[in-house]
Amino acid sequence: MNNIYTIFRKEMANYFNSPIAYIFVAVFLISSTWLFFQNFFLNGQATMRGYFYFLPWIFLFLAPAISMRSFAEERRSGTLELLLTLPVKDWEVVLGKFLSNVIFITITILLSITVPISINILGQIDMGTVIGGYLGAILLASSYLSLGLFVSSFTKNQIVAFIISIAGLFFLFILGANFVLNVIPTFLVPIFSFLGLGTHFDNITKGVVDTRDLIYYFSFIFLFLWLTVRSIESRNWK
Amino acid sequence: MINIENLTKKYQDKKVLNNISFNVKKGEILGFLGPNGAGKTTTLRIITGFIAPTKGKVKVAKIDLSKDSLSVRKKIGYLAENNPLYDDMKVYEFLYFIASLKGVKKEKIVRKIREINKTCGLEKVISRPINELSKGYKQRVGLAQAMINNPEILILDEPTSGLDPNQIVEIRELIKKIGEEKTVIFSTHILSEVQAVCDRIIIIHNGKIVASGTSEELLKSTGSKKTIYVKIKGNRDEVLGQLKRIEGADDVNIKDKESDNVYGYEIKSEKNIDLREKLSTKVMKNNWSILEFRKEEKGLEDVFRKLTK
Structure with a gap:
């Protein structure tokens, strides 16, 4: 536990000691609120639906931007050798890094709390969908990060990690999208729609927190963290 | 202290290490000598648990590395090739980070850092970011990091490469001082260094041990x-x-x-x-x-x- 916390703290300090964190937060808040408020007054409804609609697409680029350096940078600068020869278990390293990514993106997401507050001044907002939306956003972002972490673990080039993560996430996201579901054979539809990252997000933002969606996200995260640990261990059977 | 048996490492089809065996006694300073690409770094990486051998066994203090790498890693302080450090951290933060991951108790960390600070002569730079330090000071931070939990064994991969002659002498003196109490393996391709510091020398070439002994023994055996x-x-x-x-x-x-x-x-x-x-x-x-x-x-x-x- 201690080791995870130590690594977590170092990674967090790393974000906030460099301009990356502040740039990241600013880009996220500006782009998401701007996209949202563009149409907000046209609709004239006191709801955050539109806000959560954009999030998966914004995260598609921002989550890999956070996770890309996790291992790639350590590999490039050689510090991975330093870290992995310390008496620390591989999964502790992976978990410490993952948690720091998750907490960082959670802080970023929660900073957008001004949006529901502003809406609430304009009209009554349904708190259930807002809380559901935030929960879903955090789960979705964490899933993105777990995949990004995995990709980052087998390259020393951050840009490669970034682009492959985006490609992978994009693929998994559109798997459950309507235009894909329309063209595949009918018996595959439930499978594809279950595997798609986006489908579960839609459910949660509607304010419905179904265990199936939670299980999906948690197993997704678990799978990719497990793969990351395997990938780090792979130095042992190369 | 360290027993290495029949170590072989293949990358694809190329044998980087070919059936290497040697022992290191407690308290010995062993110089690991060889031209570039001879397999020095690979051997050290295997002993420190960073990579696994294709074949062979490593035992450190009678613990089998493949079975309990964590306990072995606790006993080893390692200065890797090119001395990788977290550049954006301050020296103090960095040492704190390493110390806590090495399991030094929280209440002891500050005292430990103070001690190592003195041994390695880091007083002047302790609160500066690592990327602002000269190469000599970075090397000292690397050594400090390796020794922070007072490990029984120190493994140093080319600790003096890229330093100027004064710094080389300083680091060498430091290693000598450390070696009075600890088992040290260090690799180098600088010969005078080995003669100045080591109790015993192993020369490795193309993944094989070609000679081993004190420097006098080596001189006698070939000349x-x-x-x-x-x-x-x-x-x-x-x-x-x-x-x-x-x-x-x-x-x-x-x-x-x-x-x-x-x-x-x-x-x-x-x-x-x-x-x-x-x-x-x-x-x-x-x-x-x-x-x-x-x-x-x-x-x-x-x-x-x-x-x-």
Whole structure:
């Protein structure tokens, strides 16, 4: 536990000691609120639906931007050798890094709390969908990060990690999208729609927190963290 | 302390290490010598648990590395090749981070850092970011990081590479000081370093151990002939002819020429024969004069070159 916390703290300090964190937060808040408020007054409804609609697409680029350096940078600068020869278990390293990514993106997401507050001044907002939306956003972002972490673990080039993560996430996201579901054979539809990252997000933002969606996200995260640990261990059977 | 048995490492089809075995005793400073690409770093990486061997066994303090790498890693302080450090951290933060991951108790960390600060001479830079430090100071931070939890074994991969001569001497002194209490393995391709610091030397080439022993032993085992250099004033052909006639002189050559009738000669003989006396009587008899006279020592450099060509 201690080791995870130590690594977590170092990674967090790393974000906030460099301009990356502040740039990241600013880009996220500006782009998401701007996209949202563009149409907000046209609709004239006191709801955050539109806000959560954009999030998966914004995260598609921002989550890999956070996770890309996790291992790639350590590999490039050689510090991975330093870290992995310390008496620390591989999964502790992976978990410490993952948690720091998750907490960082959670802080970023929660900073957008001004949006529901502003809406609430304009009209009554349904708190259930807002809380559901935030929960879903955090789960979705964490899933993105777990995949990004995995990709980052087998390259020393951050840009490669970034682009492959985006490609992978994009693929998994559109798997459950309507235009894909329309063209595949009918018996595959439930499978594809279950595997798609986006489908579960839609459910949660509607304010419905179904265990199936939670299980999906948690197993997704678990799978990719497990793969990351395997990938780090792979130095042992190369 | 460290037992290595039949270590083999293949990358694809290339054998980087080929059946290496050696032991390191407690308290010994072992120099790991070899040209670039000989397999030094690979061996050290295997001992520290960063990579696994294709075949073979590593035991550290009787613990099998493949079974319990975590306990082994606790006993080893490691300075990796090129000294990787978290550049954006301050020295103090970095040492704190490493110390807590090495399991130093929280209440002891500050005291430990203070101690290591003194041993490694980091007082001036302790609160500065690592990326602002000179290479010599970075190297000291690397050593400090390796020693922070007072490990029994230190493994240093080319600790002096890229330093200036003053820094090299400083780091070397530091290693010597550390080596008084700890088992140290360090790799290098600088020969004078090994001679200055190590109790024992292992020379590795193309993934194989080609020699092992103290520096005297290595010198003896390979330098099969003794060489005397003498500069004599006298007729060249006459001198050469007479010298060749000395009993026990296997090979006489002219090495250099100073002026007419002043030449330097090299006389080789078997190890156990001492030609010096015979040589001087010969010179006196012929009324020549000796201008220079010395025993040529075969250095470790020759041994190294001979073994790793």
